[in-house]
Amino acid sequence: MPVNETERRTEPVQLETKTSGGPQARTETETVIRLSGVDIHYGKVHAVRDVSLPVERNRITAMIGPSGCGKSTVLRSINRMNDLIPGAKVTGEITYHGKDIYGSGVDPIAVRRHIGMVFQKANPFPKSIYDNVAYGLRINGMTDGLADRVERALRRAALWDEVKDNLKKSALALSGGQQQRLCIARAIAVEPEVLLMDEPCSALDPIATARIEELMNELVEDYTIVIVTHNMQQAARVSDSTAFYSADVDSAGERYGFLVEFDDTQRLFSNPSDSRTEDYITGRFG
Numbered sequence: 001m002p003v004n005e006t007e008r009r010t011e012p013v014q015l016e017t018k019t020s021g022g023p024q025a026r027t028e029t030e031t032v033i034r035l036s037g038v039d040i041h042y043g044k045v046h047a048v049r050d051v052s053l054p055v056e057r058n059r060i061t062a063m064i065g066p067s068g069c070g071k072s073t074v075l076r077s078i079n080r081m082n083d084l085i086p087g088a089k090v091t092g093e094i095t096y097h098g099k100d101i102y103g104s105g106v107d108p109i110a111v112r113r114h115i116g117m118v119f120q121k122a123n124p125f126p127k128s129i130y131d132n133v134a135y136g137l138r139i140n141g142m143t144d145g146l147a148d149r150v151e152r153a154l155r156r157a158a159l160w161d162e163v164k165d166n167l168k169k170s171a172l173a174l175s176g177g178q179q180q181r182l183c184i185a186r187a188i189a190v191e192p193e194v195l196l197m198d199e200p201c202s203a204l205d206p207i208a209t210a211r212i213e214e215l216m217n218e219l220v221e222d223y224t225i226v227i228v229t230h231n232m233q234q235a236a237r238v239s240d241s242t243a244f245y246s247a248d249v250d251s252a253g254e255r256y257g258f259l260v261e262f263d264d265t266q267r268l269f270s271n272p273s274d275s276r277t278e279d280y281i282t283g284r285f286g
């Protein structure tokens with residue numbers, strides 16, 4: 001539905017936020033990942049500046065903000081995916097259980113095994129459903145009980161019942177939502193602790209989206225999740241903490257992204273401490 005000026009709200013949006021069964025009820029939190037003063041360059045461009053935030057265990061952390069403010073850039077820095085982009089450079093510190101993931105001697109492949117990723121567009125390999133899930137297990141040498149591991153991952157990703165009789169079928173023949181759940185199964189097969197998701201529902205219809213959101217609520221019992229989403233309602237529905245990013249232009253005319261505010265999701269949406277957050281969530285932004 002198009003939103004015009006008169007329909008835009010001027011008060012903080014009272015979005016339905018996660019209330020039951022979620023980690024908000026938990027008293028203990030444990031920081032799994034911590035970003036401290038993180039700066040990210042692409043060549044000479046200083047794209048993201050000075051981001052600091054904790055990622056807590058068995059919680060869903062959402063990253064929201066306008067296009068180009070650096071959400072994907074920050075997300076990729078958390079499992080060293082930016083290493084694969086020529087010219088990308090991450091400075092500051094990102095720790096995983098207190099250890100600097102960019103420290104000397106740290107193997108980025110090992111980092112990515114502990115911190116898996118799911119992308120915006122489902123990207124199954126042109127292989128069978130089974131081989132898609134088995135792929136990471138094979139390259140990581142996790143082949144004992146391979147079939148059981150594949151089944152467990154497909155069950156965990158709420159896909160098993162739909163594919164169990166067709167495991168040899170091409171993954172490309174699945175629907176978009178099934179492909180995305182397959183990519184989640186592929187990511188969790190190697191038993192990571194953290195799942196990074198970059199707009200995992202943006203190519204999906206509302207029913208497939210609801211399915212993935214439901215799945216995230218189940219997965220957070222076992223995993224720590226960081227999700228980038230354009231959809232504020234989604235952030236409000238699924239996440240426990242939210243990081244709001246924005247972009248600005250510096251005195252030299254260079255555009256950069258930065259973290260405006262990080263807080264419990266409920267508080268960020270109902271009582272933001274920064275007027276820029278309030279403007280964004282009430283639709284006054286831009």
Ligand SMILES: Nc1ncnc2c1ncn2[C@@H]1O[C@H](COP(=O)(O)OP(=O)(O)OP(=O)(O)O)[C@@H](O)[C@H]1O
Pocket residue numbers: 042047065066067068069070071072073074085230257
């Ligand atoms: N591979 C790249 N090479 C050079 N610059 C890049 C690259 N990827 C992103 N950038 C730049 O970094 C900045 C942040 O981009 P990023 O994709 O992280 O934003 P985003 O918040 O994820 O946006 P969107 O909501 O549109 O996905 C932008 O100015 C973008 O042009």
Ligand SMILES: [Mg+2]
Pocket residue numbers: 071072073228
């Ligand atoms: Mg992005």
